[in-house]
Structure formats: structure tokens, C-alpha cells
Amino acid sequence: MQQRAQIVTAWTVVDGANVPYVPPLPAGSSWMDSTGQDAASLLPDPNTVVLEVWTDAAGIAALDGDAAITVLSVWEEPDATP
Amino acid sequence: MDLVLLDGPKRRRRPRIGPFRFGTDAAAPLPSPYTEPAARGSLAIVDTGFHASISSGAFQWATSVGAADPAAYSTTTFARKTGRALLARMQHLAAGNPSRSYVAWDTDAAAFPNEGVRFDAGTLRAKVGADEPVCGALSEGLYDTGYVQRSSGGFHLIRAVGESVWQLYYVSIGQTNTPMYVGVVVPTSNAKGFVDNLRVVDLPGVWRDDDGPATQVLSGARSAGDTYTHTADALIERIITTRPSAGSIVERFREQDDTNHWSIQVNSAGDLSLVETVAGAPTTRGSSAAVIVNGNRVMVIADDVVMRVYSSNVLRYTYSSATNFKAATAGRLASLGTGGAVSTIKAWPRRVSLPGWA
Numbered sequence: 001m002q003q004r005a006q007i008v009t010a011w012t013v014v015d016g017a018n019v020p021y022v023p024p025l026p027a028g029s030s031w032m033d034s035t036g037q038d039a040a041s042l043l044p045d046p047n048t049v050v051l052e053v054w055t056d057a058a059g060i061a062a063l064d065g066d067a068a069i070t071v072l073s074v075w076e077e078p079d080a081t082p
Numbered sequence: 083m084d085l086v087l088l089d090g091p092k093r094r095r096r097p098r099i100g101p102f103r104f105g106t107d108a109a110a111p112l113p114s115p116y117t118e119p120a121a122r123g124s125l126a127i128v129d130t131g132f133h134a135s136i137s138s139g140a141f142q143w144a145t146s147v148g149a150a151d152p153a154a155y156s157t158t159t160f161a162r163k164t165g166r167a168l169l170a171r172m173q174h175l176a177a178g179n180p181s182r183s184y185v186a187w188d189t190d191a192a193a194f195p196n197e198g199v200r201f202d203a204g205t206l207r208a209k210v211g212a213d214e215p216v217c218g219a220l221s222e223g224l225y226d227t228g229y230v231q232r233s234s235g236g237f238h239l240i241r242a243v244g245e246s247v248w249q250l251y252y253v254s255i256g257q258t259n260t261p262m263y264v265g266v267v268v269p270t271s272n273a274k275g276f277v278d279n280l281r282v283v284d285l286p287g288v289w290r291d292d293d294g295p296a297t298q299v300l301s302g303a304r305s306a307g308d309t310y311t312h313t314a315d316a317l318i319e320r321i322i323t324t325r326p327s328a329g330s331i332v333e334r335f336r337e338q339d340d341t342n343h344w345s346i347q348v349n350s351a352g353d354l355s356l357v358e359t360v361a362g363a364p365t366t367r368g369s370s371a372a373v374i375v376n377g378n379r380v381m382v383i384a385d386d387v388v389m390r391v392y393s394s395n396v397l398r399y400t401y402s403s404a405t406n407f408k409a410a411t412a413g414r415l416a417s418l419g420t421g422g423a424v425s426t427i428k429a430w431p432r433r434v435s436l437p438g439w440a
Contacts, residue, residue: 004343017357017364027352027372036403039360 002062004077005032005053008070011042018042020049023066029055098166099123099156099264100281108136115157121281126191140171140278145179146268152275155191155265160282162260163254165289167230167436170266171243173276174201174220183275184209185227195265196256197236198229203268208238208252209354213395215241217251217383228436230285234258234291239436247433250295253317254395255379287437295434298413300427310413312429318413320427322374326350326419332357333424336384336404338414344407345416346382346391348374356382356391356401368399384408385432 009021018039022031034050042049050072053063063071085430110132115124123336127134133143134152160166165332170185185210186198200214204221207214214383217238228239228248235254266277288295298310303323312318318335324340325331330349338345341362347355352374357364374380381392386408389401415424 017366019366022369025371028367028370030370030373030399032356032368032399032401033366033403036401036405039358039363039365039406042365 002076003055003057003074005055005060005063005074006054006072007051007063008048008072009051009068010047011049013043020051021068022051022053023062023069025053025055025059025062029053029059087128087352089233090097097122097281097283098160099158100213100279102141102278102280102394104136104139104141104278106136106428110135112136116154124157125154126157128155138423140173140276141266141280142173142274142276143212143268144274146271148271148274149269150193150267153265153267154277155188155263155267156282159261162231162233162258162262163284164231164233164292165247165285165294167228167283167285167289168198168281169226169228169281169283169436170199170265170415171224171278172199172201173224173278174204174222175274175276176204176222177275179272180204182269182273183277184265184267184269185277186258186265187231187268188199188265188267189259189262189266191263193266194269196259197231197254199227199238200269201242201275203273206240207249208254208395210235210252210254210395211257215252215373215395216397217390226279230289230294232294234292237289237294237430239434247276250317250432250434252383253319253381253428255319255429256304261413262435266413276413284415285436289437293323293428294430296408296428296430298427298429302425304415304424304427305417306415308415308427310427311411312413313431314409315385315432317381317383317430317432318427319364319379319429320415321425322348322376322378322380322422323425324421324423325352325374326422329419329422330417331422331424332415332417333427334412334414334416335382336407336410337414338407339401342407343410343412343414344384344389344404348378348380348419348422352393354380354398356389356399358404360406373398383432
């Protein structure tokens, strides 16, 4: 997983849990919340979150092709790990 | 900050090899085998580029030919033994070539070693067979490092020189090689390294136990509702024996109460998630897609506000804003989902002492 991206996405509620919206990514891809917003103030406002994503080229394509998110930056980092 | 004091008697034990203190300057090429009057044993030096010298009280090189060149290996092997520790002082300097080196156990005294500590251009890694999980950033400076053998795997330790306690930065399983050499090994070309006070000692006390300074060990198959305690800053492992067919395995840690806690969750797809629950409302802070298969080991390392989540010796993600419940010390296997199974939950303190080697 040498491709990294920083994205802006929205919080959603899935089975009662706050979960950032992320399109399906290839197996082995990971993301983490970069903002650390207090859990009490996620929804309904501001309802945006910045995630850092570790994925591959197909994952970057999935991010780029999803109109629901904004890709802030993409870079390649050999041997990249979170 | 949790500190678990494990000091036993303060008497110094004679190293199995060393201590190599590199107190007398010597230019490349160094003699091989290399010996010191006060040190037990000798080191075989590999240095085709004549880059390794002894200066500033250390075995060091400013550049390198390639993998394992330069290198220094013990000329004798050591049987695997629980509590057998390889200790050394290493330096990370940002200027010039990247600081990259292993101080590790090695089966063949050639190429890459098998188990131990790796400095990797400002990144601290554990060496676990072919895996090298990232364990955090290194700032410039001198560090004492250690790798203590278990019957399978070992304890990876570090502290900045001047600190009184050690940080247990990773606990590994699965490596059972024996006998092994000890080695100082450069991993790549154009890298520098600095190693001092190299020695092998047999630690007493809790280190003779395979789980070392573990604060709790729940062996065998676990049941939903099982509880354990951990230090607030801790390393916690569990084996995901079987993924659930529905729902999720949920294991809480830093549990303040039933509605305020952190948890690791594994669902039927093998997704591995870190969830913060505040006043009963869960928030997913990190997740990896389809990384868990049956039998995988999941490790969480919680240190103040930083949480690192590993599976199969890969750091999956790091969450750096874990301010809630950071003093909580309760753990609970809250759910196995449908058909899920978990075994062998173990917790270690993040900070420990090494008896006789303060």
C-alpha cells in the first residue's frame, strides 16, 4: 500500500455509530481520522472530517471517482506505513 | 504514565558476550575478529568498503556498500533462551546519509538478521522475521535498545539515554530460531550507523517467564464477557481465532464504564476498526479493509493520546487524538458476534525496567 491520500468526507451514521463515508477500497487499505474532533460535535455540524488513507492505485481511482468526497492530495510513498 | 517496577537484585551479571564499549579509536579496516580486553567473546567484521571505524566510543560508519556491509557478528552462536537479551546503544542522526541499522539476532551471520531492533531513517521498527512493523518516530539522539527473547518471539525495548525506564515498544511472536548469532547490520547502501555497549545478558525475574512483565494473561479460548486489566499505557494482543459470520467481535479497552470506552472490532469481512464510544455513542476513528483472517493476531498499543493498531505485524493505522479515558485500565471482550472466536488476550505495560541494567 504505497499510495497515500488525504480526503475530506462526511460523517454518516451506520447502525447507530458515527462512521466517516469512505467508498469501498481494496483489501488491505486503511484510513484514520486525522482531525480528532470531539465525538460530541461531529454531527450535524461541521459534519466533515479529514481522513488519511493508505491504499493502492485502484483505491486512489475509487477515491478520485467518488463525487461525495474531496481528495485533497495524493502521493506515493514507497514503504509507506501509517 | 504507568511505571511497573520490576527490579530484582541490583548485582551486575556477566554478559554472555561483550560488553563491547569501543573505547579505543581505530580506523578502517578494523581487525576481524575484533576483541576488547574487558569484553567477552569477539566480533567478525564485514566491511568491504572500509567504512566501519571505531570513533567517539562507538562502532560506526558514515556510509555503506549495501545490505550487511558493513556488519559485525558474534563469532559464536547462542541458544534461544527466555529472558536472553541483546542490549546496545544506538544513535539516530538526521544529517548526512540516513541512519539505518539493525541490532538483532541472526541465524546465519549474513544478510539481514531475524529478530531485534531496527533504526530506519527516523523511524523505529521491530524486526520480526521478514516483517518490520513501524513503531513510531525517532528524534535525533542516543538510545539504549534491547531485544529480549521469548520461546517464540520477543520483547522490543528502547529508552532515550538518560531516561530511567524503558519503553516496551513491541511484543512479537512466531520467531523460534536457535541458535543465533548477534549482529550489527546495515540494511542498505548509503546509510550510516552508530552502535555502542553491545552485549548479551540473561535477565532474571519476570523476564524468565515467557510472558515477561505481562500484567494479565487470559489463555485459551475466551468467552464474551471476559474481563481483564491493563495499565493505562499498554500493549494488548488477542488472537482472532475465527471471524464472525455476522456482527462483530468487540473487545473493549480503556473502559471507563459501560458507555465510555475504546474498542477493537472485527467484522465478518475481516475489517479491523478502532472505535471510540462516548456516552454510548460509538465513533469509528480508523479502519482497515479485509485484513483479518482466522488466526491473525491483533495488537493495540496505547500510549497517552496515541493508539497504534497492528495485525500480522503490520501497523494498520495510528490515531493521535485519543484523549478520552486515557487513564482507564479495564478491558472486556464485549461480544464475539455470531460464531466469532477469540483466544489468548495478553496485556503488557508500556514502561518497564530491566533488572541490573538501569
